[in-house]
Amino acid sequence: MHEIKANLYPCKHCNETGTCTTGKDGASCNACAKDHELRKNQSYFGLSCSACNGIGQAEPRTERINKRVKPVLAMGIVFLLLIFIFALAMAGNRHFPEFLAFAGTLIGSITAFYFTHNKST
Numbered sequence: 001m002h003e004i005k006a007n008l009y010p011c012k013h014c015n016e017t018g019t020c021t022t023g024k025d026g027a028s029c030n031a032c033a034k035d036h037e038l039r040k041n042q043s044y045f046g047l048s049c050s051a052c053n054g055i056g057q058a059e060p061r062t063e064r065i066n067k068r069v070k071p072v073l074a075m076g077i078v079f080l081l082l083i084f085i086f087a088l089a090m091a092g093n094r095h096f097p098e099f100l101a102f103a104g105t106l107i108g109s110i111t112a113f114y115f116t117h118n119k120s121t
Ligand SMILES: [Zn+2]
Pocket: 011, 012, 013, 014, 015, 016, 018, 019, 049, 050, 051, 052, 053, 054, 055, 056, 057, 058
């Protein structure tokens, strides 16, 4: 297990138990309660840790950010390209067909990469 999950570190938030007990009197903390979409200012016991999703080991923060940023970045590029296409179409640019072909390929590869990458994880 440990060799495979080399990029995971023991979760400090729950002391590797997977259950959050960092709140008052061993209750689960507000952050975890919020993650479970429960009301604040109320004690909940034995909630699964939101820092590691209850597995006791968490991914390094940078890797998490990478996983979140990549799709956002890809969607941002696609969005920008769509705006460009729209702007060029409105302006009646004579390079529009070339750009459309280029952007179409790019959008296709981005979405293809995004979806295949997403499935494998
Ligand atoms: Zn944890």
